[in-house]
Amino acid sequence: MIICQNLIKEFGTADNIFRAVNDVSFRIEKGEFAALIGASGSGKSTLMNMIGLIDMPTKGSILLDGEETSPMSEKQRAALRWGKIGYVFQSFYLEEAYTVSQNIEMALLISGTEAPERKKRIDECLEQVGLLHKKEALASSLSGGEKQRCCIARAIANRPKLLLADEPCGNLDSENTEKIMELLTQLNRQGTTVLLITHDLEDAKRASHIITLKDGSVISDEK
Ligand SMILES: Nc1ncnc2c1ncn2[C@@H]1O[C@H](COP(=O)(O)OP(=O)(O)OP(=O)(O)O)[C@@H](O)[C@H]1O
Ligand SMILES: [Mg+2]
Structure with missing residues (x-):
């Protein structure tokens, strides 16, 4: 599903380069x-x-579901992103002034989903994360755990093959963490490939494959 080859990412200017990957x-x-x-x-x-596909590597290649992404145009990258990938951001990036339903609908609009199907998908993904009762609530009124579940609902609304989740339990208590981890496990059982970033070794143990980074390099890759 994902093949990364000799990826390098540098930030900064010529006289002050920092290699993050x-x-x-x-x-x-x-x-x-x-x-x-x-x-x-x-x-x-x-x-x-x-x-x-939110940022480009400085060097190296990424194959997603068999497709080499580096030669793609921005339009092709966006199509692949909206077609196959769900992304749960480290900071929520919800539109606070919109309702839960509207936040999810935005992802469905961008992917070009028609209105009747959008309605169905909104209910479907909110049901999956246990947030259907908050459908018409403003995102700003949600608790931290609810916001995170709303982000996951938005990420799975387009039924992605690949779910990328960056510290989805970063700011949550143990009860909400358990709910989110259970949800990711369930999505994985249903066939979604999941890549989870976590600082919690207990959460990482749920994964069947653990990749460890140190100073931008892989120091262990264990299945
Ligand atoms: N846009 C940027 N410009 C300059 N430096 C950056 C940029 N993005 C990230 N970095 C640097 O790259 C390094 C890696 O950052 P990154 O956000 O990938 O770390 P992380 O492993 O996700 O950390 P955390 O667990 O705190 O989220 C950091 O030193 C960071 O300061
Ligand atoms: Mg991070």
């Missing part, structure tokens, strides 16, 4: 539940942003 290669098969772990600043989000 340093020659990273790994593969994640279809149907896997994989976890990406490593200390703060080790490059996890930078790497996931490249896999999620």
Whole structure:
């Protein structure tokens, strides 16, 4: 599902270059539940942003579901992103002034889903995350755990093959963490390939494949 080959991501200008991702290669098969772990600043989000086609690598290649992404135009990248990938951001990025339903509808509008199907999908994904009762609530009124579940609902609304989740339990208590981890496990059982970033080793143990980053490099890759 994901093949990263010699990925490099550098930030800064010529006289002050910082290499956040340093020659990273790994593969994640279809149907896997994989976890990406490593200390703060080790490059996890930078790497996931490249896999999620939000950011471009400085060098190296990423194959997603058999397709080489580096030669793609921005339009092709966007089509692949909306067609196959669900992304749960480290910071929620919800439209606070919109309702839960409207936040999810935006993702469905961008993917070109027709109105009747949008209605069905909104209910379907909210049901899956246990948030159907908050459908008409403003995003700003949700608790932290509810916001995170709303983000997951938005990420799965387009029924992605690949779900990328960047610290989805980062700010949650143990009860909400358990709910989210159970949800990711369930989505994985239903066939979604999941890549989870976490700093919690207990959460990482749910994964069947653990990749550890240190200072931008893979220091272990274990199945
Ligand atoms: N746009 C940017 N410009 C400059 N440096 C950046 C940029 N994005 C990330 N970095 C740097 O790259 C390094 C890796 O950042 P990244 O966000 O990938 O870490 P992380 O492993 O996700 O950390 P955390 O666990 O705290 O979320 C950090 O030192 C960060 O400061
Ligand atoms: Mg991060």
